[in-house]
Amino acid sequence: MSTLSNELANDPQGLGYQTHISAGDHQSVTAIINEPRYSTVGGRRISSTELLMWGAQAGRIARLEDAAANSQLGADVRSIASAALRMVQRSDTGLDLSDAQEVAMIDALVQATVFTADDKSSLEALSTADISRAEQIGLGRVTLAQIREAV
Numbered sequence: 072m073s074t075l076s077n078e079l080a081n082d083p084q085g086l087g088y089q090t091h092i093s094a095g096d097h098q099s100v101t102a103i104i105n106e107p108r109y110s111t112v113g114g115r116r117i118s119s120t121e122l123l124m125w126g127a128q129a130g131r132i133a134r135l136e137d138a139a140a141n142s143q144l145g146a147d148v149r150s151i152a153s154a155a156l157r158m159v160q161r162s163d164t165g166l167d168l169s170d171a172q173e174v175a176m177i178d179a180l181v182q183a184t185v186f187t188a189d190d191k192s193s194l195e196a197l198s199t200a201d202i203s204r205a206e207q208i209g210l211g212r213v214t215l216a217q218i219r220e221a222v
Contacts, residue, residue, distance in 0.1 A: 073221060074208055074209065074210060075210060075213065075217060075218075075221040076221040076222075078104070078204070078208060079092065079100065079104075079218070079221055079222060084204060086103050086104070086204060087103065088100050088103065088104070091103070092222050097215055097218045097219050097222065098215060100218050100222075101213060101214070101215045101218050103204075104203060104204050104205045104213050104218070105203045105204075105205050105212055105213055106203055106204075107200075107201035107202055107203050107206075108201060108203065108204070109201060109202050109203070109204070109207050110199060110200075110201055111169075111199065111200065111201070111202045111207070112168055112169075112195045112198055112199050113167065113168035113169030113170075113174075113198050113199075114169070114198065114199055114200030114201065114202045114206075115198055115199070115200035116165045116166065116167045116198070117165055117166040117167075117168070117194065117197045117198050118165050119161060119162050119163060119164050119165055120162075121165075121197055122158060122159045122164070122165065122166055123159060123160065125159070125193065125194065125197065126159035126160075129190070131159075131186070131190060132156070132159060132160075134185050134186070135152050135153075135155055135156040135159065135180075135185065136156060138152035138180070138183065138185040139152040139153040139156055144183060147179070148179060148180070148183045148185070151176050151179050151180060152180065152183075152185055154176065155176060155177075155180060166194065166198070167198075168194065168195060168198040169198075177191055177194060178191075
């Protein structure tokens with residue numbers, strides 16, 4: 072059974088698919104599964120402009136510069152600080168907190184006290200967005216044709 076078929080058959084979130092499926096109303100099922108309703112950290116990528124503005128606040132860019140140049144910090148932390156600094160300063164990048172490696176970088180900077188827990192929380196707030204049930208279970212946007220095929 073496919074992920075979509077399983078979702079529609081079991082309706083683990085109680086969204087009411089079966090009522091619409093029984094009535095042959097596949098359009099409503101498509102709307103329900105695609106409706107953004109789950110607030111999720113990492114639900115949106117933080118743009119390079121947002122990162123630059125975030126970095127300019129509370130001395131964050133200066134702290135990254137200091138950490139990248141601080142020989143008393145381990146090479147791993149200096150490298151992460153240098154990469155984070157480039158990420159904040161480049162115009163063609165962003166931060167994706169749904170990516171475990173990018174979260175691990177931020178966590179390492181918090182652990183090394185380059186960033187504070189509040190710094191991380193503010194990044195999480197920037198990346199938080201409502202996503203749909205389809206996105207939550209890894210399907211992206213589901214089409215009417217996919218719903219019809221899955222039922």
